[in-house]
Amino acid sequence: VVQAKGIGIPPTKLSGDSNARTEALTDAKLNASHVILKIIKELRITGTTVVGDYAIQEPAIMSKIENMVNNAKVVKKEYLTDGTVKIEMELNLRGGFAQLILPKEIKPLDSIKLVTMNKSSTPVFTGLVVDAKGLGVRPVMVPKIIDENNQEVYGSAFVSREYAVQQGMSGYSRDLKESLKDKRVSDYPLVVKGLKTSGPGRSEIVISNADASKLRGISESLYFMKKCRVIIVID
Numbered sequence: 001v002v003q004a005k006g007i008g009i010p011p012t013k014l015s016g017d018s019n020a021r022t023e024a025l026t027d028a029k030l031n032a033s034h035v036i037l038k039i040i041k042e043l044r045i046t047g048t049t050v051v052g053d054y055a056i057q058e059p060a061i062m063s064k065i066e067n068m069v070n071n072a073k074v075v076k077k078e079y080l081t082d083g084t085v086k087i088e089m090e091l092n093l094r095g096g097f098a099q100l101i102l103p104k105e106i107k108p109l110d111s112i113k114l115v116t117m118n119k120s121s122t123p124v125f126t127g128l129v130v131d132a133k134g135l136g137v138r139p140v141m142v143p144k145i146i147d148e149n150n151q152e153v154y155g156s157a158f159v160s161r162e163y164a165v166q167q168g169m170s171g172y173s174r175d176l177k178e179s180l181k182d183k184r185v186s187d188y189p190l191v192v193k194g195l196k197t198s199g200p201g202r203s204e205i206v207i208s209n210a211d212a213s214k215l216r217g218i219s220e221s222l223y224f225m226k227k228c229r230v231i232i233v234i235d
Helices: 020-041 051-056 059-070 096-101 161-167 176-180 209-217 220-226
Strands: 002-008 073-079 085-091 127-131 144-146 152-154 171-173 189-198 204-207 230-233
Touching: 002 020, 020 051, 020 059, 020 073, 020 085, 051 059, 059 096, 096 161, 127 176, 127 220, 152 209, 171 176, 176 189, 176 230, 189 209
Parallel strands: 127 189, 127 230, 144 204, 171 230
Antiparallel strands: 002 085, 073 085, 144 152, 189 204
């Protein structure tokens, strides 16, 4: 979510008037909405594209974004004795907003059947954790993981739009140990180490060819990547 606080001060001309608080509340909402919209315009879709640049090319999309912002949820409201109103608003970036912003190439994928192994076999991987600590990775809505030969290992072609819209293409965390226990990647995630970033924007993560081969070699990877069961650990 994007959160912002707003403050509304009742107009002097309405001091003591019953409409003063209403005016202050409206002002506080406008203030918070302005901050949310500013933040959203700076959100990175990819390493080279931010929401503001993308939406300015599509007036209808910008209009829908502004409408979402104006209808953002008020999560906290405080009335002070002098008539001032303080509020906190938030907008969820998943669901409708993600549907609007995520690239069209992220499409619904056909069902992938998970083949479970017998009890004596190696446990089935349930997700992917990329340890990118120390690389200065910048979070984006559409992350990309590549191998040392610049071949894509995880990105928009690997996920189903349904899951990308509802929970994002990846989670971001600052704690590796906590990530390993996160329900997003379930009980037995595959952990790989990021070697460096690639491309402009410091959002593409390079992993070793060995780790890439391991990921490509396990049948269950298509299943958990489709469902966006990926966490990227950053600074």
